[in-house]
Every structure is written in C-alpha cells, then in structure tokens.
Amino acid sequence: MSQRRIVVTGLGLLSPVGNTVVESWDAICNGRSGIDLITEFDTSQLATKIAGEIRNFDVTDFMPGKDARRCDKFMHYGLAAAQEAMSEAGLLDGNNGIDPERVGFALAAGIGGISTIETTMLTYRDRGARRVSPFYIPGSIVNMIGGFLSIRFGFKGPNIAVVSACATASHNIGLAARMIKYGDAEVMVAGGAEYATTPTAMAGFVTAKAMSTRNDDPAAASRPWDRDRDGFVLSNGAGVVVVEELEHAKQRGAAIYAEIAGFGMSGDAHHMTAPPADGEGASRCMNIAMRDAGINPDEVDYINAHGTSTPQGDRAESDAIKTSFGEHAARLAISSTKSMTGHLLGAAGGAEAIFCMLAMRDGIAPPTINLDHPSEDCDLDFVPNSAREMPIKIAMSNSFGFGGTNGTLIFKQFQH
Numbered sequence: 001m002s003q004r005r006i007v008v009t010g011l012g013l014l015s016p017v018g019n020t021v022v023e024s025w026d027a028i029c030n031g032r033s034g035i036d037l038i039t040e041f042d043t044s045q046l047a048t049k050i051a052g053e054i055r056n057f058d059v060t061d062f063m064p065g066k067d068a069r070r071c072d073k074f075m076h077y078g079l080a081a082a083q084e085a086m087s088e089a090g091l092l093d094g095n096n097g098i099d100p101e102r103v104g105f106a107l108a109a110g111i112g113g114i115s116t117i118e119t120t121m122l123t124y125r126d127r128g129a130r131r132v133s134p135f136y137i138p139g140s141i142v143n144m145i146g147g148f149l150s151i152r153f154g155f156k157g158p159n160i161a162v163v164s165a166c167a168t169a170s171h172n173i174g175l176a177a178r179m180i181k182y183g184d185a186e187v188m189v190a191g192g193a194e195y196a197t198t199p200t201a202m203a204g205f206v207t208a209k210a211m212s213t214r215n216d217d218p219a220a221a222s223r224p225w226d227r228d229r230d231g232f233v234l235s236n237g238a239g240v241v242v243v244e245e246l247e248h249a250k251q252r253g254a255a256i257y258a259e260i261a262g263f264g265m266s267g268d269a270h271h272m273t274a275p276p277a278d279g280e281g282a283s284r285c286m287n288i289a290m291r292d293a294g295i296n297p298d299e300v301d302y303i304n305a306h307g308t309s310t311p312q313g314d315r316a317e318s319d320a321i322k323t324s325f326g327e328h329a330a331r332l333a334i335s336s337t338k339s340m341t342g343h344l345l346g347a348a349g350g351a352e353a354i355f356c357m358l359a360m361r362d363g364i365a366p367p368t369i370n371l372d373h374p375s376e377d378c379d380l381d382f383v384p385n386s387a388r389e390m391p392i393k394i395a396m397s398n399s400f401g402f403g404g405t406n407g408t409l410i411f412k413q414f415q416h
Helices: 021-029 073-088 114-127 144-153 165-181 199-207 246-251 280-293 311-331 345-362
Strands: 006-014 103-108 187-194 237-245 258-267 302-304 333-335 394-401 405-412
Touching: 006 021, 006 073, 006 165, 006 187, 006 246, 006 345, 021 345, 073 103, 073 144, 073 187, 073 237, 073 345, 103 144, 103 165, 114 199, 144 187, 165 187, 165 237, 165 258, 165 345, 165 394, 165 405, 187 345, 237 246, 237 345, 258 280, 258 345, 280 311, 280 394, 280 405, 302 345, 311 394, 345 394, 345 405
Parallel strands: 103 187, 302 333, 302 394
Antiparallel strands: 006 237, 006 258, 187 237, 258 405, 394 405
C-alpha cells in the first residue's frame, strides 16, 4: 500500500447535545447530558422511557420536503451532518477545483430504516399492499445517505456503506482512509447515522435487559464505569467527517483537524451481544491500530472509550486497556462521552472521532459524567465529571458492536 497520508478536513455532527459540531462540543466540555424522556411515541409498555432524541431539527434546512417524506429519519440526520462537514471542508464551493470522480462516500447506519419498516408494516396490515409506498425500499436501505449526496452534488467516486452494528461509523472512516491510501479517491465523506428510538427497537433492547431504567433521573442514566450503572441509553444522531489525502488538502488550502494515523479491526468470536470477559478482542483491535500507526502504547494521551454503561462491556474494555497499555494505562486519560450523548449505535464512532479531534485541537479531555462511585473493577482514570485541560497529541477512539465486531481509530495532531 502507498504511504499517502490521510487527514480530516471537515466535521459534521447532529447529536442529543447539539445540532452542530459547535453546539455539541460546548455541551460535552461542560458536561451537559442530552438524555430525557422519550417524546415521539407512547412508552407506557416499556420499562425504559428515556433516550437521546434530536430536538429542534428541521430537515427541510437540508433537503426538499418532498424528498424528506420519501426517506427514513436516519437519512435526514446523516444528510444534515454530512452537509455540515462537506460545507466546512469546502466541497460545496462551486469553484473548488476538485475532480468529482475522485470524491466518494462511506456512510451507513447500524440498524437503518427501522422506523420506515415499522410504519410500512402497519400500512400493509391496515390498508393493504397497494398502499405501500414505492419509495419504501430506497427510503429505508442503509446506503442511501451516500446515494442522496452523490446525486445531489454530483460526486462520482466510490460509494459504499459498511454496516457493522455499533462499529459502523468507525469502520467507514477507517476503510475510507484506506481507500484513499490505495488511490481509489482523493476525498471521502465518511461516518454514520442512526434513528433507532422506535417502538420495536426499544422493545427489543428492553427485553434483552440491555438499557437503563433510570426513568426518574434521565440525565444520570448513562453512567459508564460507575458501580450503579444499569445499562446503556439509546440515542439518535449522525457523525460525519471529510477524509482527504494530505497533499490534495494542502493544494486547495483546506483546514486540517488531524491526521488519521492508525486503524484496527478485530472479531471476538465469542457471543452475539457480549464481549469476552477479559476484552481480548478489543485489546487486539487497539494493538492492531497502534501497529498500523507505528506508535508505542506510551505515546497515546487520550482514549475516547466505547464505554456504553453496561456492566459487562465497561469492565471488559477497562481490562482490555490494561492489557494493551500495561503500566501506561494508569497514566491515560480515558472518557466516555456516551455519558452525555447516550449510545448513537452506528453513528457513535463518528461522533466520538469528532470529539477526539476537538480534544486535541483545544487541549481538553472530555469528562465522563455521572461517575460518582467507580466500580472496583474499573479503576483507571476516566476523567470523572469535569473536563480536564491537558495536551493531547495522539488520541484513540474505540467502537465495539454486536456480533463481536471491533474498530479502533487513532488520530494524531497534525503538524504543518
């Protein structure tokens, strides 16, 4: 593979704590939670009644209303975040001199159009097959975020959608970087989106006893590594970045947030939903990413952990970090921004990659809020409750998904 260096030149984010990158980062730095009672449907049958919803969002700011009615909300969110990232990177400027055949997309969702599937099934049952929309399939499949963007803006490069549960966005970003290294494109718009706070999705997670039932105190429900954690909080949103070959970015004068230095993937080969107790697959994934980046463990300053607030997952990740980093694990700053955003599933890795790059830019390690009583078996420095000013030159982002799929990204502070 060529040694083309890969950088990030645009960020786009829609999350429960803010509808832009700036809004979301301000909330993260100040430890504000975006979790609240669900407003979009009746939760009376569910033990969990809280989630991280997107609020005050108007999709017609990003696409015509007629088109919006033909596609699932996860696409709305992905299109919004992608356009923020593309605009910031200068991809939407008319005279940017970019070859449209060298710009592609790697965007997907972990679950996809489950809301559209639910409502279409009810239509079929109550009104018959003739009333099913002809846009049902294209309006719900996971690759259509990139499809819409390609059609709208005329970019004709690779257009893929890698689906790997909660590792979706991280895998899309990492594989987009590799596609550029192989010379398949100069620019890739990459990440993930999700709209999963729907009745059947919530019911499925509830019956699996995976989610928090702290309904009386939503803001305190997501509490990674805390002894009183009782499950994750489901959330919606999108995290998208513009990934670009370094010389291409420099030639057009693009702002550079960070360099993508390393990417790792692994499989647990263990269980459908639970990690191995010692986090062996996660540890291998981090090791692969560090080897890809050509760095030693003691060079990493900060980890944005997967940290979902589940008893098994948090402990396994903590043990995996100890295995991969040895004595340096105690010196790492580690936080879970899911304590504020909840778990965005297929979009989580995109949002958390953005938080890593902003942490490096501003010299701020985000906090893990609600960490009042750390578990005895989770005894690392998880930056409890308040953000910390510190220099961060190398940051790692972890994403682990159902089926035992793991993804790790390593970002390095770019030096001009």
